[in-house]
Each structure stands twice: as structure tokens, then as C-alpha cells.
Amino acid sequence: MIGHRNLSESLKNLGLLPPIAGNPPGTTEIPALRDIDDYILCLHDSIAVGVAEGMYLADGRPRVASLHTMPGLGNSMAFINTARANGSPPWS
Numbered sequence: 001m002i003g004h005r006n007l008s009e010s011l012k013n014l015g016l017l018p019p020i021a022g023n024p025p026g027t028t029e030i031p032a033l034r035d036i037d038d039y040i041l042c043l044h045d046s047i048a049v050g051v052a053e054g055m056y057l058a059d060g061r062p063r064v065a066s067l068h069t070m071p072g073l074g075n076s077m078a079f080i081n082t083a084r085a086n087g088s089p090p091w092s
Contacts (some may be wrong), residue, residue, distance in 0.1 A: 008035035011064060021051035022066030029066060045072035049079035053088045062089045 011017045018038030023045045025033055033039065042048040045067045052063040067073055083089075 004032050004034040007032055011036075016062060016064050019055075020064045020066050021048040021055070023048055023068060023072060025066065026068065029068075033066070039066075044075065046076040046079045049076045049083060053079070053083040053086070056088045057086075 008017065011020075017036070019040050020033070020036055020038070021040045021042055022029075022033075023042055040048075040051055042051055045065075048065040048067060052065040055061070055063045065076070067076055
């Protein structure tokens, strides 16, 4: 099976789709997101975490935040920590 299909099917099976909140995907993320139909484009990685948490708080379903590998994770740590403190389970 192809990687992008594995990703989308795994997220669907876990109940994490749709949508995904994420930053503008780079050359490494675009192929992986090929089968993702509902993608909320955010201008910064940390905003994607905030959007994922906001969607969780609105309907109680955990959501996915797509982040760039190191800089995106580093920039988002404050938002991830806040979500954890709020009891929200955003996946990133």
C-alpha cells in the first residue's frame, strides 16, 4: 500500500478525519497529504495546533495538526502545552 493511503486510512480508522489543520505543506508533506480531502490551511504551525484544539473543544472529537518537523514542533510547544493543560488531546 502507498504511504499517503496508509496515512489517510489510519486517520479515518481512528476517527480523526476530517479535517486536518496544518501549515502550508512543504515538499515532504505534499505527497503524504495527497488523499486528505479536508485540509484547513493555517499560516503558522502553532495556529494549526490552536485550530485542532478549538475543533476538539467545539465537538469533543480529537483532531490532527500537521506540523513541520523540527521548527514547527518547536514553535508549537507552547500551544501543545496549553492544550495539554486544558485537557485537550490534539495530535501533532
